[in-house]
Amino acid sequence: MNSFQELLAVxxxxxxxxxxxxxxxxxxALGSQLGLALSIQAAFPQKTVLMAGADVGDLAWIAQxxxxTEADYQNALVIVVDTANQPRISGKHYKQGAQLMKIDHHPNVEPxxxxxxxxxxxxxxxxxxxxxxNTNPAVLKMNRAVAQALYTGIVGDTGRFMYPSTxxxxxxxxxxxxxxxxxxxxINERLNQLTLSQARLQGYMFEHLTIDPSGAAQLIVPLDLLTKLGLDQSQAHAIVSTPGRLQEVHSWFIAVEKPDHTYRIHLRSQEPEIDGLAAQHAGGGHALASGANAHNLAEVADIFQELIALQKKFSAR
Known part of the structure; x- marks a missing residue:
């Protein structure tokens, strides 16, 4: 592990x-990426600072x-923020720079x-x-735009300061x-905002959420429903935290069907740690907020049974 001073020197x-x-x-992810880019640009106007990655969907109001290009990576320092493992990095040329730096807050499962x-x-x-x-304001700069980007990232990942990580x-x-x-x-208002289609998906969630007596819950979001509502994968994320508002639910996941008919699993918990479960299904993340993947509905069903077992084990302590 390197120190802040070493990172700043690089x-x-x-x-x-x-x-x-x-x-x-x-x-x-976007607030960190933009905040760091703007800070470096403010401190070193002569440097070339670029932000790389695929389309950001309905979060374009945060950063674009x-x-x-591939040629841009020659002699470049590449910094990857908020990304625990390399398969999740957005942008395929990140290895082609002169040096690679990782800055993250997820468990360091893949240095x-x-x-x-x-x-x-x-x-x-x-x-x-x-x-x-803040370690050395003489090297990097804080200004209004940097502060706004970083505040957006903090508010997003703390659920407006409601999560235990705060x-x-x-x-x-x-x-x-x-x-x-x-x-x-x-910013708080924007992060809390839903489109009408997302609100309808939320209504579907309340009607179709399966809640086990243990307090574990699951929702499967079919691809044809997203198509009908005019939503993409990223927009479905708006309902991920909603089951946690229900008194009967203590841990849950949303399984969103992808165009290849596999499923993206959004795992959340108020009690048992679920990052180990996510890791068993090609995923990972935080103790109480992780992502995973399922090849088919049979694997989704397996994940639900494993989550129920986790919840029961925790409740029996």
């Missing part, structure tokens, strides 16, 4: 920097990607890169980027950021 020495994040980005800083105790990757900037330090950093006068309530 960033300071690079003439060209390309920043990646994970596929199907959430507000933290640059047109990055990669020449330089690494991973803190699973941080509420978000945006919190880490904020701390990196610490006193998280709130102290958030307080520092909002002093830059960017209307944080507007």
């Amino acid at each position: 960033i300071q020495a690079a003439d060209k920097i390309i920043i990646h994040r994970h596929q199907n980005p959430d507000p933290d 990607m640059d047109a990055v 990669y890169g020449n330089w690494q800083y991973v803190d699973p105790n941080a509420s978000s990757c945006a919190e880490i980027i904020g701390d990196l900037i 610490s006193a330090h998280t709130l102290e950093l958030a307080a520092q950021l909002i002093r830059y006068d960017f209307q944080p309530h507007k």
